Amino acid sequence: MALYLVIRLRGQPDRRPEEEKALELLRLHKVYHAVLVKDDPSIKGMLERTLSSAVTWGEINKETLVELLKRRGRITGNKRLTEEYLKKIGFNSFEELAEALISGKVSLEDLPGVKPVFRLRPPSGGFRGTIRRNINARGELGYRGADINNLVLRML
Structure with a gap:
């Protein structure tokens, strides 16, 4: 089972109510906040259908985590x-x-006192593309696979 890191890249304006609700459920209240989520069909559907215009996500590896x-x-x-x-x-x-x-034995929500949200900085060197388009259209949004690790290391 994979562990996804989801990072919010876009802010409040022009968000549909279902997008706002999905962001709230994932605890992504502000730009550059990140959360760890399990590779679950419901989460994957929420990311692909509802939030692909506001977040980027991918599989995080152990070293980056x-x-x-x-x-x-x-x-x-x-x-x-x-x-x-x-x-x-x-x-x-x-x-x-x-x-x-990563193995799924524990989640951050299960650990007493540990906050499940990571507050990141904007990436050093800036984004490679625009944050208004999908990763496939020379943008930054959407599923990026293992390339999320490079982005996170630049945002620490």
Whole structure:
């Protein structure tokens, strides 16, 4: 089972009510917020049909997930996610947590005090295309597969 990283790239104006509801369900309230979701048919349908004009997504690999957790992982009180806190909740390292997340044994919602949303920055060097078009039409929106890892590393 794959683990998708979904990043919101477009803002509020001109969003249909069903898009707003889908973004709310995924907790993508602001631009450059990212969440981890499982490869589920209902999630995939929501991304492809409803949100393809507002988000980009793809399969995240373990190395990128470890970096994302280290640099952008937060706990309650807007404090950084640390190895000490991971040991307190039952994980020895960021690598172990990333492996458990990718394999589907645990989700961020199950971990006490860990925030499920990552607040990213705009990518260093800017976007390669426009954020108004799909990835296939020289844009940035939609499904990008494993290329999401390159984008995330530029947004950390």
